[in-house]
Amino acid sequence: MQVSNRIAIAWPLATTAMHERVDALRQGGEDVIDLSIAISHFPAPLPVRQAVAAALREPRLPYTAVGGAPELRAALAAKLRGENGIAATPAHVIATNGAKQAVYEALYVMTDPGERVIVLRPHWPAYAATARLLGLETVLVDQPDVIDAAFLATLPAARVLVVNNPHNPTGKVLTAGELAAVRDWLRATGTACLVDESYEKLVFDAVHLSLAACPDWEALGIVTVFSASQSHAMMGWRAGFAVAPQAWVSAMSTLQGPITAAVPALTQVAAAAAFGIGAVSELLADYRVRRDMVVALFAPVAWAAVAAPAAGPYLWCDIRALTFDTQGFAELLLQRYRVALMPGEALGCPGFIRIGFIADDEATLRRGVGAIITLGDSMARAAGGHACSA
Structure with missing residues (x-):
C-alpha cells in the first residue's frame, strides 16, 4: 500500500524507537535497563492525583474550548506572569497534548514549506x-559554550530559531546575558523564535529565565513551550502548553481543532494542579543525588568525559576518545548487556551518548552504568588503549 510523499520522507523518532525496542524485549521476558529516555520513578505529585480524583467524582467531563478551559488558561497565564515574567493573558495560551504537539503546531503556523529553521546541536530529535x-x-548549528553576539552573527538568515532552555541533552541553562544577546539578534534580523522551556523546574545549579520575559516578546514572535512530563513526573499525562502571540494561538487552535480538539478534560485538571505547585523539591533532591552518583562513577573512566548538568534528567557523555560510532556502541550495549541508551547520532552528535538517570532504583541505575563502563573498557582494551574504571 502506497503512502503519501509527505510521510514517506519521514522516519520514526530515534528516542521513541529505542524505547519501543526496550518494551518489545520486556514483553518477551527480557530484563532490560532503559537509560535511553527519562521515565521518572516518582509518581505524579499528590495534588495532581487529588485534583484528578476529585474531577472523576463529578457527574460529567464536558468538552472544553480547543485551546483549553477558560479557568486553565487563566491559571497558566497567571503562572507565566508570576514565575516567568512573561506578560501573558489567557488569549496568549493554548493547552496541548504534551510539548511535541505544541512544537508541531507552533512551527506549522510560524512557517511555510521551504523556509529555513535553525536548530542548535545537539538537539532533541x-x-x-x-x-x-x-x-x-x-x-543544524553546533551550540557553543556561550551564546553571544559573535556566535549569533554567524547564523544564516532563517524564519525561525529553535532554542532549548534548559537544554536537552546537555543540561545547559542560558544566562541573562545570553538571553539578551538572542533578543537583540531577533530584533535585528526579524527572525522568530521557538523556545522549549519544558525543563524549567528541573534546575539544579542555575537560575532559569524565560526568553519571552521582555516587553516586546509578542512583536518579536517568541513562542514558548512548557511541559509537565519531566518536571512533575507526568510522562503519560501529556500535559503541555504554549504561550504565543495571540494571532498564532488562534491559528494553532484552528490546526488543533480537527486533529485532537481540546486536551482531555482530566489532563487539563492535572495541568492546572501541576503548574500551580511549582518545582517538586523532593524530586529535585533525588535527581541531584542520582546525577552526582553517575558523574562520580564515570570520573575514573579514561575514555569518557561527563560533566554534571545544571538542569534536566540526562547526562551527556563524551566518548569520542573511545569511538565516534555511538550507534554501534548502543547496539552492542543492548545486545550484550540488555542496557539501552541514546546514541549521539540521534541528537546530531556522533561520539556522544545520552543517559537518562531518573528511572528505576539506584541499584538498577548503578548496574546500567556499570554495563556501559564494562563495554567501553573492553572496547578500549581491544583497541590497545588503557581503560581506567572504578
Whole structure:
C-alpha cells in the first residue's frame, strides 16, 4: 500500500524507537535497563492525583474550548506572569497534548514549506523531525559554550530559531546575558523564535529565565513551550502548553481543532494542579543525588568525559576518545548487556551518548552504568588503549 510523499520522507523518532525496542524485549521476558529516555520513578505529585480524583467524582467531563478551559488558561497565564515574567493573558495560551504537539503546531503556523529553521546541536530529535514533516529546511548549528553576539552573527538568515532552555541533552541553562544577546539578534534580523522551556523546574545549579520575559516578546514572535512530563513526573499525562502571540494561538487552535480538539478534560485538571505547585523539591533532591552518583562513577573512566548538568534528567557523555560510532556502541550495549541508551547520532552528535538517570532504583541505575563502563573498557582494551574504571 502506497503512502503519501509527505510521510514517506519521514522516519520514526530515534528516542521513541529505542524505547519501543526496550518494551518489545520486556514483553518477551527480557530484563532490560532503559537509560535511553527519562521515565521518572516518582509518581505524579499528590495534588495532581487529588485534583484528578476529585474531577472523576463529578457527574460529567464536558468538552472544553480547543485551546483549553477558560479557568486553565487563566491559571497558566497567571503562572507565566508570576514565575516567568512573561506578560501573558489567557488569549496568549493554548493547552496541548504534551510539548511535541505544541512544537508541531507552533512551527506549522510560524512557517511555510521551504523556509529555513535553525536548530542548535545537539538537539532533541523532535525539532528536526517536525521540521522535516512540515517541508522546512533545517540548518543544524553546533551550540557553543556561550551564546553571544559573535556566535549569533554567524547564523544564516532563517524564519525561525529553535532554542532549548534548559537544554536537552546537555543540561545547559542560558544566562541573562545570553538571553539578551538572542533578543537583540531577533530584533535585528526579524527572525522568530521557538523556545522549549519544558525543563524549567528541573534546575539544579542555575537560575532559569524565560526568553519571552521582555516587553516586546509578542512583536518579536517568541513562542514558548512548557511541559509537565519531566518536571512533575507526568510522562503519560501529556500535559503541555504554549504561550504565543495571540494571532498564532488562534491559528494553532484552528490546526488543533480537527486533529485532537481540546486536551482531555482530566489532563487539563492535572495541568492546572501541576503548574500551580511549582518545582517538586523532593524530586529535585533525588535527581541531584542520582546525577552526582553517575558523574562520580564515570570520573575514573579514561575514555569518557561527563560533566554534571545544571538542569534536566540526562547526562551527556563524551566518548569520542573511545569511538565516534555511538550507534554501534548502543547496539552492542543492548545486545550484550540488555542496557539501552541514546546514541549521539540521534541528537546530531556522533561520539556522544545520552543517559537518562531518573528511572528505576539506584541499584538498577548503578548496574546500567556499570554495563556501559564494562563495554567501553573492553572496547578500549581491544583497541590497545588503557581503560581506567572504578
